[in-house]
Amino acid sequence: MLTLKVLLHARALITSGAVFHCERSSLRSLAAHRINPIKLGIGCGFLLLLAILAAIAMGSVALPLSSVHAALFGFDDSAKAPIHVLGTNEISEFQVQIIVQELRLPRVLLAACIGAMLGISGAVMQGLFRNPLADPSLIGVTAGAIAGASLIIVFGSADFFIGWLPAELFAGGAIAGMTLVSLGACAGGSLTVWLVYRLATTSAGTSVSTMLLAGIAITALTGSLSSWLEFTADNTMLRRISIWRMGGLDGANYAGLILAASCLAIIAMVLPRCARALNLLLLGESEARHLGVDVERLKLVLIVLVALAVGVSVALAGSIAFIGLIVPHIMRMLVGPDHRYLLPLAALGGAILLVIADCLARIVIAPAELPVGIITAVLGAPFFISLLRYRHEYGF
Amino acid sequence: MGFSLIDFAHSILTVERLNVAIDAAQLLSDIDLQIEQGEIVSIIGPNGAGKTTLLRAIAGDFFHTSHRVSGDVQLAGRALDQWPIADKARHVSFLPQFSSLNFPFIVFEVILMGRAPHSTGDTEDRRIVAQVAEMMDLTHLLSRNYTQLSGGEKQRVHLARVFAQLWAEQGHEPRVLLLDEPTSSLDYKHQYDVMQAIQNFAKQGVAVIQVMHDVNLAAQYSQKIVGLVGGCMKFEGGVEAIMQPQMMHALFGITVDVVRNPSSGLPVIV
CATH class of the missing domain: 1.10.287 (Helix Hairpins)
Structure with a gap:
């Protein structure tokens, strides 16, 4: 009414x-039917800050916000007394500092970066394919990353690589925040995207529909490779593969955070220049060209950015389903399809969703952890379904 | 830019020995065409004659598909593929027959897309959108969701968009308007509105090339008519020369009578 x-x-x-x-x-x-995008952006920004603070405070050891603040910005002398933690024995300042600075802060910020990248890549893919149901995994990057990671888990014993990879990788260490498995995932993801892109590109340009089909084919192919690897794997490997597939941020550290944040920074610098062209692309490729868009170049830039975003996300946190599909969809229902607003809002929304999901993953069965991919689907799907009931009002 | 120095009588678009083929199918054979500023040219012919192909070739669409194109299309004395994409968009606007837009933009935003090639500023762009919307009877629909419009309303939105793209003060020549069946889903009143708008553009010096399925409508508003059959140009000429029973028979294989419109005196086939 x-x-x-x-x-x-x-x-x-x-x-x-x-x-x-x-x-x-x-x-x-x-x-x-639309919400003012500026207001929504400010609201989402506040919500993200709130979610980050809450996610730092919550976990298997729940910390009061005052000590979170102290651990982040330095303890003053009056707070020397041991901190009383709900339901547990008292722990020292030093322990709080370790929990906040070394464990939770990089993890929560990494969740925010990866959520933002997944949200943004979803929005870009839906624009590029001119289909609101497109998903970043369509171009095969996720399936390729899973195959790459499985390959390393199954065959990646140290003697296989010795001599041409840094030795610290085999002691469970990491370079630039990437473990050996992450590197495998990254390589697998990039290789599939390159293959899909090559398959869809002729002298006449890149066909988006061919890319979709090639993506399906390559996904099936790498999927069968992954299945074969699982078939040959022993029980320990199988468990590692399946946990990796479900996604998780438990390996977070500052090096990984820096990598993810730099990718996000690159995307944030390049994408705003593509936003208007992406709007025009929704009219159709030919129409966009007649409106002055260099469509081939635009497609290349967008695919490279999405591959970078999804590749790095998958490498650092495994495959996290659903964020790339639902977050842009929800934002589009709220503010309309204009990418100048949609892209930043999808980033904020993805960040909020993944920070909350990761926080839940840590506390639902504490002190153990759930894979975050389970939570994102459980959180996202019902919300998405409830929105579908009103989709006619939004014009889909 | 210096395009304003172009002689008004000089043809701004020339097509010479244009051939288009895809795989084994020859879609267009040896088309020659010259269009002058301010001229309205209608392309008519039966289904599959190559009307849309000709329009798309003139628009330069086939540089990005697997069609084989030979021949020469020149815009203002410069080969079409030599025009930078962004530059061309300020001078040529193209209305395709169908649109696949399925994202819930509001009508205002769709029309505003027509201003994307220009950097005339937000205020000016809004003024232009308001004017073209008024012209296309869309003012009351501006805040409506595009995906919820009827077919005819959608067509008017895209017409408004391509009109907005060429909306400029004089001196921004050359301007070419390429329209693929601009009136195909419109009622009579809006057909009339569109043809009036096209004539106004022509009066400002815009060259208009349109594919028309309604021969009578084409005859009422064009200076020149091009008849295509099977990818070949059957004839090209003024309205009086073309609107003849034998011409229509050669084109569509039907027998017609030509009478006079009592008010305009122009020929009408019945």
Whole structure:
């Protein structure tokens, strides 16, 4: 009823011609079903900060916010007394500092970065394929990464690689935040994207629909490779593979965080320049070209960015389902399909969702952990289904 | 840019020995065409004659597909593929027959996309959108969701978009408007509105090339008519020369009578 009234009011405003003299924000409000993207962005920003703080405080050891603040910004002398933690014995400042600075802070920030990258890549893929149901895994990057990781888990015994990879990798260590398995995932993901892109590119340009089909084929192929690897694996390897597949941020450290944050920074620098072109691409490739968009270059840039984002995410946190599909979809329902707003909002939404999901993964069966991929699906799917009931109102 | 120095009588678009083929199928054979500023040219012919192919070849669509194109298309004395994409978009706008837009933009945003090649600023772009929306009778639909419109309304939105793209003060020549069946899903009133708008563009010096399935509508509003059959140009000429029973028979294989429109005096086939 209220919606109807707003709509009628909007019509009256428009027909009186007032619309052409008002600001962008008020024209947007005339599209009655939309939320002002600036306000939503500010709201999401606050929510993200809140989620990050809460996620640092919560976990198998719940910390009061005051000590989280102290651990982040330094203890003052008056807080020398031992910190009482709910339900457990008291722990020292030093322990709190370790928990917050070495464990939770990098993990929560990594969750935010990866969630943002997954959200953004989902939005880009849906624009590129001009299909609101597209998902970053469509171009085969996830399946390739899983195959690469499985390959390392099964065959990656130290004597296989000795001599041409740094020795610390085999002691369970990492370079640039990447373990040997992550490197395998990254290589597998990049290789499949390159293959899919090559298959879809002819002298006439890159065909998005061929890319979709090639993606399906390559996904099937790498999927069978992964299955074969699982078939040959022993029980320990099988367990490692299956846990890796479900995704998790338990391996987070500052090196990985820096890697993810730099990728996110690159994406954040390049993508805003593509946002308007991506809007035009929704009209169709030929139409976009007639509106002055260099479509081939745009497609290349977008695919490289998505491959980078998803490849790094999968390498650092395994395959995390659903964020790339639902977050952009939800944001589009709220603010409309304009990528200038959709891309940053999908990043914020993805970050919020993954921070919350990872926090839940840590506390649901504490002190053990659930794979975060399970949580994202359990959180996301019902929300998505409830939105589907109203999809006609949003024009899908 | 210096395009304003172009002689008004000089043809701004020339097509010479244009051939288009895909796989073994020859879609267009040896098309020659010259279009002058301010001229409205209608392409008519039966289904599958190559009308859309000709329009798309002129628009330069086949540089990005697997079609084989030979021949020469020149815009303002410069080969079409020599025009940078962004530059061409300020001078040529193209309305395709179908649109596959399925994202819930509001009508205002879709029309505003037509201003993307220009950097005229937000205020000016909004003014132009308001004007073209008024012209296409879309003002009351501006805040509506594009995906929820009817077929005819969607067509008007895209017409408004391509009109907005060429909306410019004079001196921004050359301007070419390529329209693939601009009136195919419109009612009579809106057909009339669209043809009036096209004529206004032509009066400002815009060259218009349109594929028309309604021969009578083409005859009422064009200076020149091109008849295509099987990818070959059967004839090209003024309205009076083309609107003849034998011409229509050669083109569509039907027998017609040609009468006069009592108000305009222009020929009408019945």
